[in-house]
Amino acid sequence: MRRIGLTGAIAAGKSTVAERMAEAGAQVIDYDKLAHDLSGPGSPAIELIRMAFGNKAITEQGALDRVWMAAHVFAANGKQAVRSRHVLESILHPLIYRAASESERQILGRFGDNVVIVHDIPLLTEVYDELPFRFDHIATVEAPVALRVERMMRTRGMSRAQALARIASQTDDRWRERISDVIIDGSTSIEQMFEQVDSLMSSWRREMEGK
Numbered sequence: 001m002r003r004i005g006l007t008g009a010i011a012a013g014k015s016t017v018a019e020r021m022a023e024a025g026a027q028v029i030d031y032d033k034l035a036h037d038l039s040g041p042g043s044p045a046i047e048l049i050r051m052a053f054g055n056k057a058i059t060e061q062g063a064l065d066r067v068w069m070a071a072h073v074f075a076a077n078g079k080q081a082v083r084s085r086h087v088l089e090s091i092l093h094p095l096i097y098r099a100a101s102e103s104e105r106q107i108l109g110r111f112g113d114n115v116v117i118v119h120d121i122p123l124l125t126e127v128y129d130e131l132p133f134r135f136d137h138i139a140t141v142e143a144p145v146a147l148r149v150e151r152m153m154r155t156r157g158m159s160r161a162q163a164l165a166r167i168a169s170q171t172d173d174r175w176r177e178r179i180s181d182v183i184i185d186g187s188t189s190i191e192q193m194f195e196q197v198d199s200l201m202s203s204w205r206r207e208m209e210g211k
Helices: 014-023 031-038 046-053 066-074 079-111 124-130 145-155 160-169 173-179 190-208
Strands: 002-008 027-030 116-120 137-142 182-185
Touching: 002 014, 002 124, 002 190, 014 027, 014 116, 014 137, 014 190, 027 031, 027 079, 031 079, 031 116, 046 079, 066 079, 079 116, 079 124, 116 190, 124 173, 137 173, 145 160, 182 190
Parallel strands: 002 116, 002 137, 027 116, 137 182
Antiparallel strands: none
16 A cells, blocks of 8 residues: 655645546545534534634534635734634644544455555645554645636635635645655646656556566
8 A cells, every 4th residue: 555645735736636636546534524514514623613602603504604714814914813623723733643544444344455645635735743644655746826826816716815824834845845755746738747647647656566
């Protein structure tokens, strides 16, 4: 088995890379999806979030109000925003890691150890020391800030200020690159990006097979 950590700058193209890896046969554990599932109605995190942030952080349907939380934790500035983010992470992260471990167990149950498992973790750099996993390889997807801002404004409806605030909330690009042994260029054409991903998948399979 090969366990791969996948991360990247916001709007650099990580989701596209993850999709291509899945098409090439990797089993992808999407931490954003795990977080979404764990903060839905009736999930274990909801009452903890309500206790920490109040009813304003919960929608009428009983899920995490992502718009409210984004405005108060990710787009806001200052010490209070940082503290709020840490509180939210302290609630969600242990639940996410437990769910990821269970997902990996199920994957290994289906495929044995003849599989490439990709842990798609947007904030891998920030949580690296917390994770109950170690990786055979870590890949990061990077692209210039100007391109990422343009993508967020075009595809996510953000203002330039909102896009820059989200970028500022992430770890500096150099830290992602420092822990990664593979850097995928998210500013190239989709064909070039897919070619690089396919090459990586082939090399990881050869490692797995001892070739």
